[in-house]
Amino acid sequence: MNWMIVLPVLLVLAGLRFVKPSMLGWAAAWWIAVWIIMDFGFAVPVPKSVVKEFLGIVTLALAAYVSSDPQRWAEVRDPMVAFLTERRHLPLLGLVAVAIPAAVAASIYLEMTAPAQAPTFGRTVHPAPPATLTVHDVTHDMQTLDNPLRSLETSDPEAFAAHLEEGRRIYYENCFYCHGDLMQGAGMFAHALNPIPTNFQDSGTIAMLQESFLFWRVAKGGPGLPEEGGPWMSAMPAWEQFLSEEEMWEVILFLYEFTEQRPRALHAASGGEGH
Amino acid sequence: MRGRRVRRLRSPGLASWVLCVGLIASSPLLGQVDLGTDEQRATGKVVYDKYCSQCHGDTGAGDGYAAPYLRPKPRDFTSGKYKIRSTPNGMLPTDDDIRRVIEVGIPYTAMPGFPELSPAEVTGLVYYLKTFSSDFEDPEAYLPALTTPPAPPFSADNVENAKRVYEEIGCARCHGTSGRGDGSSAPTLVDDWGDPIRAADLSRPWTFRGGASREDIYRSISTGLNGTPMAGFEEGLSPEERWQIVDFIQSLAGDSMSDPGYASLVTARAVEGGIDLERGAELFEGAEPALLPVLGQIVQPGRSFHPGVVAVEIQAVYDREDVAFRVSWHDIQANRNGTNGPDLVVEEMSAEAGSEDEGSFWGDEEAAEDEGGFWGDEAEDESDDAGGDFWGDDAAGEDDGGGFWDDTEESADGGSDGDLAEFSDAIALQFPRSLPAGIRQPYFLNGDSQNPVELWFVDLGYPEAPEVWEGRGSQALVPSDEDAPFVAASYEDGRWSVLFKRSRRNGQGIAFDEGTFVPLALSVWDGFNDERGSKRGVTAWYPVYVPPMESPSPFPKMAKTAAIVLLVELLIIAWVRRRHRPSAAEEAPA
Numbered sequence: 129m130n131w132m133i134v135l136p137v138l139l140v141l142a143g144l145r146f147v148k149p150s151m152l153g154w155a156a157a158w159w160i161a162v163w164i165i166m167d168f169g170f171a172v173p174v175p176k177s178v179v180k181e182f183l184g185i186v187t188l189a190l191a192a193y194v195s196s197d198p199q200r201w202a203e204v205r206d207p208m209v210a211f212l213t214e215r216r217h218l219p220l221l222g223l224v225a226v227a228i229p230a231a232v233a234a235s236i237y238l239e240m241t242a243p244a245q246a247p248t249f250g251r252t253v254h255p256a257p258p259a260t261l262t263v264h265d266v267t268h269d270m271q272t273l274d275n276p277l278r279s280l281e282t283s284d285p286e287a288f289a290a291h292l293e294e295g296r297r298i299y300y301e302n303c304f305y306c307h308g309d310l311m312q313g314a315g316m317f318a319h320a321l322n323p324i325p326t327n328f329q330d331s332g333t334i335a336m337l338q339e340s341f342l343f344w345r346v347a348k349g350g351p352g353l354p355e356e357g358g359p360w361m362s363a364m365p366a367w368e369q370f371l372s373e374e375e376m377w378e379v380i381l382f383l384y385e386f387t388e389q390r391p392r393a394l395h396a397a398s399g400g401e402g403h
Numbered sequence: 404m405r406g407r408r409v410r411r412l413r414s415p416g417l418a419s420w421v422l423c424v425g426l427i428a429s430s431p432l433l434g435q436v437d438l439g440t441d442e443q444r445a446t447g448k449v450v451y452d453k454y455c456s457q458c459h460g461d462t463g464a465g466d467g468y469a470a471p472y473l474r475p476k477p478r479d480f481t482s483g484k485y486k487i488r489s490t491p492n493g494m495l496p497t498d499d500d501i502r503r504v505i506e507v508g509i510p511y512t513a514m515p516g517f518p519e520l521s522p523a524e525v526t527g528l529v530y531y532l533k534t535f536s537s538d539f540e541d542p543e544a545y546l547p548a549l550t551t552p553p554a555p556p557f558s559a560d561n562v563e564n565a566k567r568v569y570e571e572i573g574c575a576r577c578h579g580t581s582g583r584g585d586g587s588s589a590p591t592l593v594d595d596w597g598d599p600i601r602a603a604d605l606s607r608p609w610t611f612r613g614g615a616s617r618e619d620i621y622r623s624i625s626t627g628l629n630g631t632p633m634a635g636f637e638e639g640l641s642p643e644e645r646w647q648i649v650d651f652i653q654s655l656a657g658d659s660m661s662d663p664g665y666a667s668l669v670t671a672r673a674v675e676g677g678i679d680l681e682r683g684a685e686l687f688e689g690a691e692p693a694l695l696p697v698l699g700q701i702v703q704p705g706r707s708f709h710p711g712v713v714a715v716e717i718q719a720v721y722d723r724e725d726v727a728f729r730v731s732w733h734d735i736q737a738n739r740n741g742t743n744g745p746d747l748v749v750e751e752m753s754a755e756a757g758s759e760d761e762g763s764f765w766g767d768e769e770a771a772e773d774e775g776g777f778w779g780d781e782a783e784d785e786s787d788d789a790g791g792d793f794w795g796d797d798a799a800g801e802d803d804g805g806g807f808w809d810d811t812e813e814s815a816d817g818g819s820d821g822d823l824a825e826f827s828d829a830i831a832l833q834f835p836r837s838l839p840a841g842i843r844q845p846y847f848l849n850g851d852s853q854n855p856v857e858l859w860f861v862d863l864g865y866p867e868a869p870e871v872w873e874g875r876g877s878q879a880l881v882p883s884d885e886d887a888p889f890v891a892a893s894y895e896d897g898r899w900s901v902l903f904k905r906s907r908r909n910g911q912g913i914a915f916d917e918g919t920f921v922p923l924a925l926s927v928w929d930g931f932n933d934e935r936g937s938k939r940g941v942t943a944w945y946p947v948y949v950p951p952m953e954s955p956s957p958f959p960k961m962a963k964t965a966a967i968v969l970l971v972e973l974l975i976i977a978w979v980r981r982r983h984r985p986s987a988a989e990e991a992p993a
Contacts, residue, residue, distance in 0.1 A: 209979060209983050212975075212976050212979045212980060212983075213979060213980050213983050213984075221976070225969065225972050225973070225976070226969075228968060228969075228972060229964075229965035229966070229968040229969045229972070230965065232964055232965055232968050233961040233962070233964060233965040234961075236957060236960055236961045236964055237957045237961055240954075240955075240957035240960070241957060243670065244668060244670050244948040244950060245668065246667040246668040246920075246945075246946050246948075247920055247946060249842050296457060296468070297468045299457075300457040300458065300467070300468040300469040301468055301469060301472065302701075304457075304469065304513075305513070305698075305699070305701050305708065306701075308515060309454060309457075309458075309513075309515045309517075310454075310515065310517070310519065314515065315513075315515075316511070316512065316513045316515075317698035317699065317701070319665070319696055320695075320696035320697060320698035320942065320943060321698065321943050322667070322943050322944075350846060351846045351851050355841075355843065361844050361847070361943065361944050363847055363943060365702040370702075370704075386453075
């Protein structure tokens with residue numbers, strides 16, 4: 129969020145409550161506010177097509193709101209009618225009547241002469257995993273698959289620590305070049321990748337997922353993504369070619385340990401989303 | 404080990420250092436040892452064990468899990484040699500120097516910045532790092548920092564004179580005439596541990612280990628980089644001359660010192676008069692150059708963790724018949740001897756093999772000592788002769804380094820091929836076999852079983868014989884008998900420039916149709932770095948846009964749309980006026 133832009137806009141909207149503008153002014157203010165926030169308010173720019181679509185919805189919603197009540201409708205209609213019909217507005221009306229086609233023509237010019245942009249692809253944050261997963265000729269049911277080493281955390285802390293240390297070794301021999309020392313997706317090669325490597329410190333990544341999901345992503349990598357789940361340019365290797373099952377589970381243990389996060393519990397998936 | 408350290412610190416050079424530096428910047432801190440409290444060092448140990456030991460090792464010896472794969476190697480803290488410092492060459496860093504590196508990291512190495520650490524954690528870590536080397540206990544080993552004055556603004560007038568100084572004092576011998584890290588001595592350079600080290604590419608300041616600001620560069624010139632062949636020029640050059648060199652470097656860098664300006668798109672340019680590679684770079688004038696970052700191929704066995712090429716620049720042109728690409732990159736030297744191929748087998752360097760390497764290196768303690776001694780002596784020479792005779796000595800160092808380098812070559816691949824095979828430089832453009840119908844693209848390393856790719860491969864030892872390969876994964880690369888593209892290659896002043904030309908449509912191969920985005924990925928092999936087969940630098944996929952030859956004029960569409968909008972406006976106004984005529988409005992029902 130670009131708070132330097134969003135906060136003033138929100139303040140102006142809050143201020144409208146005290147100024148009590150006409151219904152037309154109010155609708156225009158909201159429309160402009162939504163446009164500014166959508167177009168300039170986000171740190172990562174929102175694609176123009178999404179902005180357009182969203183503003184279309186906002187236009188319809190505002191139209192529905194002001195026309196749903198005769199009094200509100202009159203408040204909106206009357207000033208517009210006055211502008212279009214009264215003689216004293218004629219010079220301004222003429223100006224507006226010319227300005228709108230001119231603006232449309234200008235935007236067409238800019239659009240047609242703009243330098244080409246790289247096509248953008250959406251990123252499915254957590255694509256749906258398959259029902260079953262076959263790794264090293266063993267088929268697992270994704271519904272019930274869990275980290276076989278996780279139970280050692282309570283039953284045999286010493287063995288658990290040894291597995292964690294193995295996971296640490298594997299991470300720093302294989303993963304940190306892209307995912308980074310701090311697991312923020314900012315390794316020494318990250319600048320050369322698109323999409324960028326996943327940031328495990330983000331509370332929206334591994335903390336939201338079960339360990340079986342990570343196992344699937346580690347084992348199958350970018351080439352194993354389903355058709356409907358991008359990013360399709362992912363450089364993530366299919367680590368099953370190079371790591372044993374145990375090594376993959378170990379590195380998953382280490383991801384959670386280092387970031388001080390907990391995997392989403394197995395029952396949470398079957399027991400519903402709400403928590 | 405310890406003997407070497409002591410020798411360096413007690414070398415006669417030290418006295419003259421103290422003398423001259425004391426004159427420039429005398430400080431009451433001189434000789435004050437500050438090793439922190441037990442509590443601070445304990446805090447530092449916790450941080451170190453979590454964030455640092457995986458590379459720098461539990462005992463600070465630079466031998467953590469990742470160490471065998473990294474070059475430059477993780478710092479060996481037991482040596483007391485810190486590259487990035489504000490103190491004179493060969494001296495210990497200040498606490499603030501260590502703090503700075505922890506906070507901002509070292510660009511284009513595996514050392515990240517750790518801005519998340521609290522000031523107390525960083526302070527603790529600084530004290531803990533100092534426990535690894537007894538040098539820090541020696542009050543005589545401390546010298547105050549050299550001051551860096553505020554940077555004067557860039558002046559193009561200085562560049563001419565700076566270039567003369569740059570040649571005169573021998574910068575070009577390592578960094579190259581145009582600063583591309585391709586000087587005649589560059590291939591022989593080794594660090595104090597005997598590992599090969601590259602002279603910085605001065606035309607790419609964003610890769611500078613010590614930072615890319617004018618002040619950073621001035622500091623690196625003044626203090627040198629400990630443990631490397633980069634000497635300090637605090638004595639050899641006046642402050643004015645050092646700022647002139649900074650100006651020279653800035654003139655090489657172009658637009659930005661700190662931002663490489665990596666591209667996300669390659670836009671081809673339509674050209675007239677036929678595409679003839681004889682025209683060379685001139686053919687590509689006006690085509691927007693796209694700089695693409697290179698990463699090591701770190702997936703397939705034979706992984707390349709420190710590719711020799713940092714970035715490639717690509718331009719594209721086309722006409723009705725043909726499409727052509729110009730790929731250029733900075734290379735320490737042109738390797739035309741030997742051979743290369745995309746399918747050459749490289750054995751995976753195992754961590755064990757890596758550490759064995761280390762072992763044999765350290766086993767060669769004699770040589771390492773010589774090297775250490777050499778640079779220690781060097782500092783002495785420099786201070787005595789005020790930089791006069793200095794490069795004469797360096798030549799001796801090169802001979803020394805030469806022998807070293809051979810050793811390194813042998814062991815660089817885990818001893819798997821000690822036959823000193825030579826590999827030439829090579830480049831490959833990779834395209835999908837056909838334009839992807841959806842948004843799924845072939846896996847960026849030689850494609851995958853469902854989504855094949857084609858490689859336009861040139862072994863720069865044999866630029867007259869380019870090849871086309873088809874890839875369905877790294878284990879499924881086969882030569883194709885299709886017509887190969889035409890290729891022209893040249894190497895000049897530290898830069899390869901390779902031109903490719905092919906018909907826009909070519910049998911089964913990828914077509915370059917107007918209005919399409921064709922995915923492109925590159926592989927680049929640095930023969931000097933022993934790269935071949937899967938051991939190489941690669942890029943991710945980037946789209947190449949082929950605009951329509953004749954882009955339609957926007958004016959008819961503008962006029963048409965504006966007219967329609969105006970008409971609709973007038974109709975609305977007329978309709979509203981009709982309905983709301985003042986007289987009619989009164990009569991109309993609500």
